[in-house]
Amino acid sequence: MKVIAINGSPKKEGNTYHAIQLVAEELKNENIEVEIIHVGNQVIRGCLACNACMKNKDGKCIIDNDPVNEVIQKMKEADGILLGSPVHYAAVSGTMKSFLDRAFYAGSGLFRHKVGAAVVAVRRSGGVPTFNQLNNFINYAEMAMPSSNYWNVIHGGAPGEVLQDEEGKQIMRVLGKNMAWLMKTIENGKQAIPAPEREPKTYMSFIRK
Numbered sequence: 001m002k003v004i005a006i007n008g009s010p011k012k013e014g015n016t017y018h019a020i021q022l023v024a025e026e027l028k029n030e031n032i033e034v035e036i037i038h039v040g041n042q043v044i045r046g047c048l049a050c051n052a053c054m055k056n057k058d059g060k061c062i063i064d065n066d067p068v069n070e071v072i073q074k075m076k077e078a079d080g081i082l083l084g085s086p087v088h089y090a091a092v093s094g095t096m097k098s099f100l101d102r103a104f105y106a107g108s109g110l111f112r113h114k115v116g117a118a119v120v121a122v123r124r125s126g127g128v129p130t131f132n133q134l135n136n137f138i139n140y141a142e143m144a145m146p147s148s149n150y151w152n153v154i155h156g157g158a159p160g161e162v163l164q165d166e167e168g169k170q171i172m173r174v175l176g177k178n179m180a181w182l183m184k185t186i187e188n189g190k191q192a193i194p195a196p197e198r199e200p201k202t203y204m205s206f207i208r209k
Contacts (some may be wrong), residue, residue, distance in 0.1 A: 001071045001183055002033040003080040003115075008096025008170045009040040015121035015162040016040070016084045019154045019172055023082060023119060026176025032080070032150070037071055039099045040086075045070060046098040053106035061106040068099060069198065072107045080115040080183050081143070084132045090126030093127060113195055116143035120153045121162055127153035141207045142198075147181045148175040 007026060009016035017036070024034040042122055043067050052062040059076065061067045074079055084099070085092045092100070104111070118134030120127045128151050138145050154168030155161075162168055 001031075001079045001187065002035065002077070003027055003072075003179070004075050004078040004101070005034055005036045006084060006096075007036055007038045007040055007125075008083070008089050008099065008119075009038075009087040009094050009121070010086075010093065010095070011159060012038050012041060014159045015084065015154065015156045016086050016119070016185040018122045018156075018160060019119045020082060020084045020169075022154075022169055022172035023117070023176040023179065026173055027080075027180050030177075030180035030184070032180055035074070035078075037067075037074065039067060039071065039094050040093055041089050042067055042095060042099075042100045044095050044102075047101045049104060049165065049202060054108070058109055059110050061102045063102070065157075067101065068102050068106070068179055071099075074112070075107065076110045076116075079178060079187065079208070080117070081138075082179070083116070083118040083137065085120055085134060086128040087117075087120060087122040087130045092130055097133075100134075100137050102197050104141055108141070109198065111141040111143055112198060114143050114185070115146060115179055115186065116141065117146055117179050119172065119175070120154060122153060123157045127151070127155070144182060144186060146170070146175060146178040147183055148178065157187055
């Protein structure tokens with residue numbers, strides 16, 4: 001089994017990376033492979049709202065000069081997806097938001113019933129709003145979400161400081177253990193309990209002429 005972890009921080013080995021690593025250690029203890037993909041330092045533009053991916057239905061964004069389409073395919077093949085972001089103005093980092101908007105829209109349906117989780121590294125405030133933002137993508141994709149024993153937020157300023165947050169480290173460990181358990185439970189139950197069929201998406205506007 002494999003998890004793709006997305007590092008949305010501009011810093012390759014900043015606190016978001018360390019948060020991901022804490023979860024990854026528990027996954028690896030359960031013989032689950034983890035690949036960390038660093039997107040936070042890439043040049044990734046936002047969604048064009050062209051809807052070409054929905055028309056083409058090929059799991060690809062029409063923008064093809066950045067890593068988004070390659071990462072979508074890696075996420076498609078994985079059993080679990082872990083999203084990690086720092087906090088920028090009480091929100092997901094800009095590059096991470098651009099990546100997620102395009103990956104989850106173009107990849108609509110590809111991540112369904114995979115296990116998805118999110119972690120946030122923050123100096124002081126804004127961790128929970130950012131955590132909620134990341135969870136919106138997981139919920140939209142019909143993924144299964146493991147929990148921890150608190151919100152998945154770890155605190156630190158300089159790179160590596162999160163390793164001094166003992167409660168935060170425990171939160172990441174518990175999340176890793178629960179994520180591994182949920183992935184294995186789903187995998188072992190596939191033969192016994194068929195997954196529900198996917199319903200075509202219903203789109204509706206509340207504006208009436």
